[in-house]
Amino acid sequence: MTGIGVGYHSVDSLLSMSQSAAAASPPPTLNLTIETLEATLHPKYAAAMAVVSMLGKEWMYRATYEVGELSNSTVLKANAYHHR
Numbered sequence: 001m002t003g004i005g006v007g008y009h010s011v012d013s014l015l016s017m018s019q020s021a022a023a024a025s026p027p028p029t030l031n032l033t034i035e036t037l038e039a040t041l042h043p044k045y046a047a048a049m050a051v052v053s054m055l056g057k058e059w060m061y062r063a064t065y066e067v068g069e070l071s072n073s074t075v076l077k078a079n080a081y082h083h084r
Contacts, residue, residue: 003084010050017043057083 061083068076 007050007054011047014043014047014050 061080064083065077065080068074068078068080
């Protein structure tokens with residue numbers, strides 16, 4: 001439950017930052033500055049990396065738990081929950 005709350009808060013924060021950055025940025029021109037790109041792209045990349053991280057941790061959980069099942073190891077199964 002805590003992970004869901006943290007995830008919701010993170011996504012909400014990133015979306016609000018993205019919206020405020022989009023509202024504060026000047027109209028698009030051909031000579032974009034680094035500051036403009038960072039303000040508009042950074043929250044999107046952060047959200048994408050958060051999703052990639054969550055998928056990777058879920059994959060590690062499933063792989064570790066499966067090995068624990070195959071080897072009948074309660075230690076490995078318990079350790080799998082560490083990845084969630």
